[in-house]
Amino acid sequence: MAIERVDSFPRPHKFTVEEYFAFEERSEFKHEYIDGVIYDWGDPDPNDPVHPDYVPGYPMPHLFTVEEYLAFENESEFKHEFIDGVIYDMTGGTSNHSEIAVNMIVAIGMQIRDTNCSLRTGDMRLKIRQGVYVYPDFCAVCGKGQYEDGRRVLLNPILAVEVLSPTTANYDRSTKLRYYQSLPSLRGCLIVDQYGVQVDAYTRANGSWLHQAYSSIDDVIPLDMIGCHLPLSEVYRGIVFSED
Helix, strand or coil, rough: CCCCCCCCCCEEEECCCCHHHHHHHCCCCCCCEECCEEECCCCCCCCCCCCCCCCCCCCCCCCCCCHHHHHHHCCCCCCCCECCCCCECCCCCCCHHHHHHHHHHHHHHHHCCCCCCCECCCCCCEEEEEEEEEEECCCEEECCCCCCCCCCCCCCCCCCEEEECCCCCCCCCHHHHHHHHHHCCCCCEEEEECCCCCCCCEEECCCEEEEEECCCCEEEEEEHHHHHEEEEHHCCCCCCCCCC
């Protein structure tokens, strides 16, 4: 069974020699290492899942277990997402990307600071299901947070926010959005453009998801799931859009 690569997602992580040695020391099995890729030793089992980069006749790139991913991620200085055995690099953010995320955290945070809701920054990893772990740009929780892996993995966000990056925009709007919408706790998801005034708001209502697009700087997005609202004038406060 081949594992399909998701739309426009970055290539799998290229491991350094140091990362390979650290992984190999933890593993009970042997693996080979060639130009940033860790390969399983021996012939692949025809009944096992197939890595999306597998070439018949060559070694099988290693599909990581959740435990191997979490051990790697907790030691890494960078963030990586994990989808069905493959570790993916997170792309670097632009100035607009960072400023928009901060603007939104400030605008929302001021409104919910005396409620039972709170925000988590982009360092908080979410578990979608067994085998899928992702990072939003930030998220909100109401009530008590539920965690795994020593409070490093959040299970019950109520709102997730993605500020689009050019290399992952298609993935964020499709596969990753579907991942978010599959979370039982989630009631809203915002997809925010960094190159123009555009926010796509998805809200869960009566068992289905509703979509509303906001493209005027005068628009205000209701965030009823956390009891506040979000003016686009605050989202894009101080943002200068490039003409390139």
